[in-house]
Amino acid sequence: MLAKGATILSERGSNIESILQKVAEEQDGLVPMILLSHRVREQSMNGAIAALEGLEGVAGKVVRIRVEQLN
């Protein structure tokens, strides 16, 4: 799942900055996965999100919150 997520993002010009997989919070066989991406055109990210939601191993919608480094 991690590998698939990374591929989907990099296909659209973004790379993953970091990943958290909260195995300890498993519920009904699902674990939350948090991806932090690099800067990319939002159009591309929208496509990536749709693709992620379509993956067989993924349940529910992707929550997307933007990141700003402000440096």
Place this chain on the structure above:
Amino acid sequence: MKPVKVGICGLGTVGGGTFNVLKRNAEEIARRAGRGIVVAQIAARDTNPKCDTGATPITADVFELVNNPEIDIVIELIGGYTIAKELVLKAIENGKHVVTANKALIAVHGNEIFAKAREKGVIVAFEAAVAGGIPVIKAIREGLAANRINWLAGIINGTGNFILTEMREKGRAFADVLKEAQALGYAEADPTFDVQGIDAAHKLTILASIAFGIPLQFDKAYTEGITQLTSADVNYAEALGYRIKHLGVARRTEAGIELRVHPTLIPADRLIANVNGVMNAVMVNGDAVGSTLYYGAGAGMEPTASAVVADVIDVVRALTTDPQNRVPHLAFQAELLSDHPILPIAECQSAS
């Protein structure tokens, strides 16, 4: 020199604060402005228990004040788009200068208002419209006038920031904190403007215009509220070394200008990530000066009055200057505003 006569429209929180500050600091203000400033008339529907107006004449009719030939400066503090717009335009038509705290009015109708004000050679000042008492408008318009501004980012809605701070510090749910905010008077009965980012977008629109020299384009601002955020989101952000803030971002790029308000993860060690409760802060990055930060109370009776009265003093100083040589309304010479487009959100570049 004879004192300048001003009229205050609206005796609510900001109106009351403005009257009080003008009265309490009259001597200090006269020392700065070079002449006295007298409130010649107030237009209000109700009295304000926190404001003793003494013998100052009060009318229930704002237009009586706006048409009063004795008054040089009209201070619009009633808020809203409709009567406020009418009264501001009438004041301008009557050759009076205007000071306002009304971000919605400026964001939506500012282009029209400034055009009329230019025709009549009068000043329209709006420091109190953005980030309350923080003099961020003046900082960008004048303090940073030498720079090409690259970007600015601000926590400019105290209600939303209060809610996010409580969610993080006490692990509470959004709906729960919103109820408390309403009880404390930090949020309106209809909190939509605050929690959906509309209020922040009004303010961001104004900041972007004076930073980049573009016409006000509120309708093109992207807004996303904080209503969907959960404690889980706040905790994950913390785990990754970030804080979630409701941020307004305006950024110049080659393709156009990004104008967006949305929940944002900011590295926890940035100063702005540690602006909590109802406080506001705006970061502005210019090519010469680098990053600057402006912090202070974004709302409240006297903080907002501080900004209103500062504008009044500015106007008083400028009264005898040539209208062609005053500071332009949107910081840039009106005939030199740029048509660099606002980018739709899909074209913006962001990490998430």
